[in-house]
Amino acid sequence: MVFVEVKGAVMKPGVYELSEGDRVLKAIEMAGGYIESSNPKHINHAERVKDEMVIYIPKEGEEVEESPLATNGSSQSSLVNINNADATVLTTLPGIGVAKAEAIIAHREQSGAFKDKQDLTKVTGIGQKTFEKLEPLITVK
Template sequence: MIDSVKKYKWFIVASFVIVVGMLIFARNLVNETEVENEWTIPSEEEQDTEVHEETLVQEPDVKNLVDVKGAVENPGVYEVMLDERVIDVIEKAGGLKEGADETKINFAQRVTDEMVLYIPLIGEEGENMIVTAGAGSTSISTSQEAGKININTATSDDLQNLPGIGPSKAEAIIAYREDSGLFQTIDDLKLVTGIGDKTFEKLQNLIIVK
């Protein structure tokens, strides 16, 4: 019996070592799999969420502040988006009061940061002003000029808010002032090709030069 045990002694030891080695190998394999899982590439949904969060951080909403005064229901300072216009600000301020002089207001004018928008009453005179301050420059207009378009600085879109001015005439006005210099008086507008007396009559109370 003892001889038999001695005979198979090394076989038993070798078998034990092999089994232990296999267990150690299997354990290492499991650990490596867990590490790989920790470094798994995020799903498309997770990536989209991360990109969206980064976008929100990198691109915050940019707003302007406009001080609304005069004949509106709720005067005050209002936040407006970059593409909003005077009519949008007036709506935020509760709308016009009865007796507000709408002829002095360019409802289509784009608002700018730090703009002071004064809405006069019909027949009101004095030092009432619209003051627009931004980009390092200040533009001041009396109540008689409030809402009028400055043909020396107006963009094509601004000019197209005027009656009888379409894209082609707007570009002609811009081309004239670039080639011949700024308009000295509003009457100089008639020097632009396509602007006749009848068209000018519709515009003369809606435009200014500065």
């Protein structure tokens, strides 16, 4: 069994237990499906779910860097760009809640764009252990 978190524009956001090998489509169905204002066009419904995966469904008109699907970093298209991601997208990362997302944005606004991933450790509340979890999931394009 694997646990997957479904966030964003779905009827019932939350953590769901699925069988290994299940598809993203099943996780979205378990979350009650899309709300009317969702924008699922960048979601790979056929992708197999992975343990600790976060599936983020944006709303129509919401800007999302590359694919809004944040996985365990297994593919380039799922990386979150910490230089332009908003708080909603940042909170799809493990260990990043609203307060840390706001701290990342505040640091970015005060100090400019992150030059490399390691710069994320300069943000208050993000230590080396948190960074190690985030490194495979982020980019600084």
